[in-house]
Amino acid sequence: MYEIDLNLPKQIVADVLSNHEIHSVAFVGCGASMSDLYPAKYFLANNTDKLNVQIFTANEFNYDTPSWVNEHTFVITCSLGGSTPETVEANKTAKKHNCPVVSLTNKAGSALTVDADYVIVHGFHANFAAKCEKPGYAIALAVEILQQTEGYDHYEDMITGLTNVFELCENAAQSCKKLAKKFAEDFKDDKMIYFMASGASEKMAYSHAAFLFTEMQWIDAAAYNTGEYFHGPFEVSTEGKPYVFFMSDGATRPMDARALTFLERMGAKVALIDSKDYGLADAVPASVVTYFNPLLHLAVMREYGNQIAEARQHPLTMRRYMWKLSY
Known part of the structure; x- marks a missing residue:
């Protein structure tokens, strides 16, 4: 375990x-x-x-x-x-x-x-x-x-979540390989990729945009909170535009659903990583499920990262400046 x-x-x-x-x-x-x-x-x-x-x-x-x-x-x-x-x-x-x-x-x-x-x-x-x-x-x-x-009040529920979530994360990452390979094939040639998330997962979107993609793959990337999407960023959502979308279970899911609906309406190319698809609510009590989305999104996205690195023949350890220059 x-x-x-x-x-x-x-x-x-x-x-x-x-x-x-x-x-x-x-x-x-x-x-x-x-x-x-x-x-x-x-x-x-x-x-x-x-x-x-x-x-x-x-x-x-x-x-x-x-x-x-x-x-x-x-x-x-x-x-x-x-x-x-x-x-x-x-x-x-x-x-x-x-x-x-x-x-x-x-x-x-x-x-x-x-x-x-x-x-x-x-x-x-x-x-x-x-x-x-x-x-x-x-x-x-x-x-x-x-x-x-x-x-x-929900202390015991959080402890239950922290006890169960790591097993779930491992299983989710192991089970997503087919989807991750398809993602890699579909997104490997994109020059700019947008990430979207909300709530506790907001900085997971930022992290993967800034570090997994910009730093480790040299692909320009940006991240938006789904609650901010309709206050400017939706203007560039056009047919085929590439998005990685971390959809949460819990309190902020309605925000995510609204943004996802618009992306699909505009014909954007969306790689959806939805916590519900990986059974987060089966491992974590509903009272605290909101706070465990980031761990699941992190685990699954790591496999997506592995696959796009392989598809592009660009190892995640490759750097242009880090470890090479003083700065």
Whole structure:
């Protein structure tokens, strides 16, 4: 069974709260790691009655540190390899302001861990479920912060979701290979691809547009929230225009359905990744299903990414500048 250690976030939060009265929570990272923190931020911000909850790209946190960052601010940072300079510096910034810091990374003993009070080492390389551990642990921390500071009526439902979702993500990614191959064949020659999503999955659309496609495939891409689509971006939706569409189950699904209906009406070329098609609601209680869409979308899109990289003969590790130049 694929799962994470849910006792670890619980213990970390309890320890932090034994030494600090928390008024604010700051999620800090760069690139895909910042996007992986967004579902946790979305959950906590939408359910707290007391906490100030914000998310930052790391250097913004460093150069324009908010006035409220102090010993009452719980800082959660994230870097896959633990060496992102801006995020490493964000830990130093947080410690200068006496904040408790927990860092998520795939690499124990990395630079990110030096100034962290607590470290969660997550999986990544083993399988698709492991690739969902980073946002999963961030959500688990957010759930525990909410439960232990003010209580949460659907706490047990969130724990059920966090227990079941990784198995679902692995199965979904393994089952989508035929669709992913078709996507790769249909989209491999496009020069610009649009991503759309809503709710907790908004930054998954942004992340895959900016990093999986722009960074790793050198394909121009843009991402839109489906709620913003009809306030400008729909003007370029014409026949054959390529879209990757993350459709959510839960609260924001009506927004997605409206946008998808218009895209289909205009004859756009749409690769639809719908959480309902992969049985998200069978694994996660309906009361909290809204918050688990990003993990499922992430897992399935990773296989789509693998397939388009193969179809284009452009490995996901190929870079023009990264790892080659100083910048």
